[in-house]
Amino acid sequence: MAIHDRQGSSDTNRAEQQDRAETASAENPARAAGKTGQHRTPFGAAGLDARLWPLRRQLWLTRIGLLSEQILRAFWPAASVLFLSLAAVMIGVADFLPIEAFWAGSVALGLSLLAAIIWGLRNLRWPSWQRTQDHLDKTLKGRPIAALLDDQAIGRGDAASSELWRLHQARMAKRAQAANAPAPNLRLAAADPFGIRFMALTLFLVALLFGSILHVGNLRQMAPGTQQAQIGPTWEGWLEPPHYTGLPVLYLADQPGSRLNVAAGSTVTLRFYGEIGDLTLAETVSGRTDALPSAADPEQRFEVTQSGVIEIQGPGGHSWQVTLLPDTPPQVSVAAEPEASVDGSMEMPFTGQDDYGIERGQVTIDLDLLALERSHGLAADPDPRAPIVLDLPLPLTGDRREFTEVLTDNFAQHPWANMPMVYTFMVEDAAGQTGQSAGFGAPLATRRxxxxxxxxxxxxxxxxxxxxxxxxxxxxxxxxxxxxxxxxxxxxxxxxxxxxxxxxxxxxxxxxxxxxxxxxxxxxxxxxxxxxxxxxxxxDIGDALERMRRAQDRLSQAMRDGASEQEIAELMQELREATQDYLRQLQRQADAEAEDLDPGERAENTLELSQDDLQAMMDRIQELMEQGRMAEAEQALREFQQMMENMQVTQGQPGQGNSPGDQAMQGLAETLREQQGLSDQAFRDLQEQFNPNAQSGESSQNEGRNGGQGRGQSHEPGQSPDGQSAEGQEGEGGQGAPQSGQQQSLADRQQQLRDELQRQQDGLPFGSSPEGQDTREALDRAGRAMENAEDALRQGDMAEALDRQSEAMEALRDGMRSLGEAMAQQESAPGNQGQNSQQSRSESTDPLGRGNRGASQGGTIGDEQAYRRAWDLLEDIRRRSGDQNRSESERNYLQRLLDRF
Structure with a gap:
């Protein structure tokens, strides 16, 4: 490490000596040329040895990197001062400083910037070629650049030594060719240990994001003489409307017109600059009569209470004709009479309006003694009772200037329930003005x-x-x-x-x-x-018959009392549910007593009715009530009640399809057929969207909703396979069942079909068996698919509706398959052998009394394998009938097979 340090010091001294030599060469080129000998320096690379000319690109990049290091180390203080100055200007510090503080800061920053620039220039060193060569040579193994610049000192006359020296030079030249310019060292941690450069750069970036370069223009106002020029007569003003109006603040200098429409209660603020008295105010909009401020005060503030004139008199003044926009009181009114909802709560819609919005409101509900029938217990004078006061519900979001809301509350236990009342609505706006509706007479609607x-x-x-x-x-x-x-x-x-x-x-x-x-x-x-x-x-009544009687009595009483349509609809739904419970109880009772009955025994005068017949009767009763024919509806209800009390559910003969499973299977089959019809019609409507020139129900590739030119089959409600009405003949009086299926939208028909499926699902047998559970799960999937199809139809997305309807049909088929398996399991159960013993014996033997090989050992019917085979055949026929690639005649034949079987 010590050797390395000495070598580095030697290299540094050598580089400095080379720098001084190059400086001397620049001062005396002739002298330098004599010393360099035979080596010629290429153009643009003064001081670069010709032997290093192949490395000129790497040497130039290395020199530029060294120069960038020198510039960064020399001028980072100046750049930091410059960033701080620009950040202060862009943030707008000058707008908040006194003129003296501004100039003092400006001088301090200017001197700091000048000192930093001088210090940088003094410390800036242009990197020499010798230093550049040494810097690049350090990155190479064996210092090949230095070896290239060396001369042979020993053995020049020896050929072997000269050859060895030449090979050494060639190897060093080859190694030097692999040189790459090193990256510059731009770290300043040693020169700036406190990170001042980062703080200055951060402030500049914040000012660049949240400040404005336009603040530089404000510096002109700080120039000498500018403040003196601004002392001249000028003004500025603002018009601020009340906060609750939501109107914007107006800058009066940007209102060049001579007319202003001002909301009542707006505040005007004016400021005058220059000599006092050069600008004065004259106004007639505030209505002030005493304690008036001087018209020449530098700041004026007043409230607009009436129409009039605002005039600024003097050089550069302006005048406006002000029109006051009065704040009108709010208004409220009753939108409809109160009604009782399903849960007994009162719902009463009301409408409110105001020019700027309603803030709060109340309704007072008081007893209307004049409209009350004072008889029986009401003949005595009532105890004192305060009126009912409720806060009005207002829109939580949106516009409160005009709205309609519903007042909802439950008064079922109130002493004044269903008595005549007087409703008085009151609303208030933000200005404190109130509006009140006229007394509205209506009962305190609640449950009955x-x-x-x-x-x-x-x-x-x-x-x-x-x-x-x-x-x-x-x-x-x-x-x-x-x-x-x-x-x-x-x-x-x-x-x-x-x-x-x-x-x-x-x-x-x-x-x-x-x-x-x-x-x-x-x-x-x-x-x-x-x-x-x-x-x-x-x-809760355990006896289903008693519950049904109660529902019938309540509905009859409601019709006599003139109940609302909503109450009657609720009671009618309760009657439907009670009737379904009663029929299920009768079915269970019939199943329990089936073993004691003779299968051939039947009453001579027995009227056979299905669940569809009962539903049709209740639909007829509801239709009469909706038409206002209460007398006929009550008579029909009495007949229905008598029929239900005398009803007896029979098990039916084997093979007649009167069992609950057979009825459920028939209902699901009908639902599947209607769903197929809805899907066909949705498909045709989708075709019509792409062929707007076709007639209704027809297109270039479509036969029409009902078979086009007399072909195909209708799937619409109320139409039989042959196209004739299936609603029945007209009854006495010439009134038949209304044909409303074709007038309803596809979405409404899909909703009715989903409701019908839910009704059939509620009456499904075999609930505890695995097959029964599979049936219910499949029908649940079908119901969800129907609901999604209904949503798609209401949105007009026919393609999505077709997909969901396809899922519903597939789920219905799965449910029918599971129901058929459950029926087969019940028929083969040991407990059912006694009920169908005669049929079992006939199936287990041939006409001569011999054993039937195809029968099971227990003598039961319902070969599950044969049933599955039949179902698979039916599915294959459905698949082929929907294949559009098959011929029209073949598809019509397959469709007739499906209609028949």
């Missing part, structure tokens, strides 16, 4: 009770909350309700609860005496009556 006993108890609860003075009267009415409970109460527990409530109420009335019932006791009895009414209205 249709069970007669529940409705009677709710009425007594209402009378008790109306006034505590009704307590004695309510005890008498409740006692009459409990006189003969057998005819009124379906559950003895409800009767006992009512008796307990009655005893507590009688105790409170006796203890209160002349003072009357206390408020806590009133609330306790009211809460107990509410819970009892809810139990009577919605209590």
């Amino acid at each position: 009770f249709f069970d007669p006993m529940a409705a009677a108890i709710i009425e007594q609860r209402r009378d008790l909350l109306w006034t505590r003075a009704n307590a004695p009267r309510i005890t008498q009415i409740l006692r009459t309700l409990t006189h003969r409970p057998k005819d009124l109460f379906r559950d003895s527990g409800d009767y006992l609860r009512l008796r307990a409530i009655l005893r507590r109420l009688e105790t409170y009335v006796t203890q209160a005496g002349a003072d009357g019932l206390q408020e806590p006791q009133q609330e306790e009895i009211a809460a107990a009556l509410w819970d009892l009414a809810i139990e009577l209205e919605e209590g």
Whole structure:
């Protein structure tokens, strides 16, 4: 290491001596030429030995690298000072400094920059060729450049020595050819241990990103004499509207016109520069009459309260005619009458509007005594009760200048439930102005009770909350309700609860005496009556027939009471669900009693109805209600109730397809056919999108939705395979079932088909078997695919709808396959051999009584292998019928096979 240091020192001294020699050569070229002897220096490389001319490129790059090191080490302080100066200017420091501080900082930075430049020039050294050669030679093994410049000192006259020297020179020249210019050393850690250069560069980059080069122009204002020039008469001003208006602040100097439209409450700020009195203000928009400031004050501030004139008088002044835009009070109105939602909450839409937006609002709901029928328990004077006050819901996002929202709240347990009320809406804007709607008369809509006993108890609860003075009267009415409970109460527990409530109420009335019932006791009895009414209205009934009767009674009562369409639709859905439960219970009962019945025994006068027939009857009832024909709907409901009470589900003869599995299979097959029809129609609509010149339902490659020119088959609802209506003949009076399937959109028909699939899924048998679980999973997939297809149809994406409909059909086929396997498993079960013993014997023997080789050993039917083979054949026919490459006649033949089987 010591040797290396001495060598480096020697090289450095040698390089310095060479630099001085080159300097002397430049001063006396003739003398230098005499010393260099026969070696000639190429042009542009003064001081470069001719023997190193092949290495000129590497030497030039090395020299440039050394020069960059020298420049960086000499001028990094000057660059740091320059970056700091530019950063201060671009950030705008001059705008916040006094003129004296600005000039002091400028002088300090200027002197620092000058000193740094002088120091850099003094320390800058131009790298010589000798230093360049040594720097490049250090990077090579064996110092070949130095060897090339050496001369043979011993044995010049010896031929062998000369040859050896020549070979040595050739080897060194070859090694020198592999030289590469070393990278310059640009590290300044030793010269700048505190990292001042990095701090200056960081400040410059921050100013470059967040500052502006335009601040350089502001430096002209700091020039001598500039401030004096700015003292002359000039002005600036701002017009600031109220914050709640959302309007921008206006710079008055940028408003050259003579008219201004100003929002009420805007603030005007003016500043005058120059000699006091050169500029004055004259305005009539503030309405100020006392304690007026001087018109020549350097700063003026006032609020615009009326229309008028703003004038700046003096050199460079301006005048505006101001028109005040008044802030109008907000308005609110009722959009529709209140309605009770499905859960009993009241929904009442209202509309609000204001020129700048509504901030808050309230609604006051008070009892309308004039519109109330004061009879029975309401005949007495009511106890004092404060009106209902609710905050109005306002849009959380969006524009509040004009909107429509829905007031929602649940008043089911309020003493004024379903009584006539007066609704008064009030809104307020940010300026404190209020607007109020006229009193709107409407009932306090909430849930209603249709069970007669529940409705009677709710009425007594209402009378008790109306006034505590009704307590004695309510005890008498409740006692009459409990006189003969057998005819009124379906559950003895409800009767006992009512008796307990009655005893507590009688105790409170006796203890209160002349003072009357206390408020806590009133609330306790009211809460107990509410819970009892809810139990009577919605209590869980194990008997499906009783639940169905209750649903029918509630629907009939709702029609008589004039309930809303939403309430009737809810009760109709409850009746549908109760009917389905009742039919499932009858089916289970029929399955349990099937062993004791003679298969050939049948009632002579038996009316056979399927689930589709029952659904059609309920649809007819709902249609009559929607048309407002309540009398006919109630009569149809009574007939339906009598028919359901007399209904008996029979097992049916073997092979007739009356079992639950057969009915489910038929329903799924019908659903699959309708889904296929929807898919066909969606495909044709997709074709029509690419052929707009075709007629409706036809294209150049399409036969039309219903077979075009009389060919093909219709898949639309209400059409049989032969194209005729399948809705049935018109009934008496000339009214037939409405043909609405063709008038509905594809999305609506897809939704109805999905609802029908859900209904069929709810009534599926074989729920606990593995095959039954597979069936339900497949139908779940079909339902999700139908839902996705419906969304695609509503968005107009026919291609996506076709894909989803294909998935739905495939899932339906999987479900039908699993259902068929479940039916085959049930038929082959040992517990079912007794039910079909006669058929089993006929299948297990031939007509002569001999054993049938094709029958199973247990004498059961339903060869699973044969069933799978039949299903595979059916799938192959479906696949071939959808192959567009086959001929039209072949596809029509395959389609007729599918329609038949």
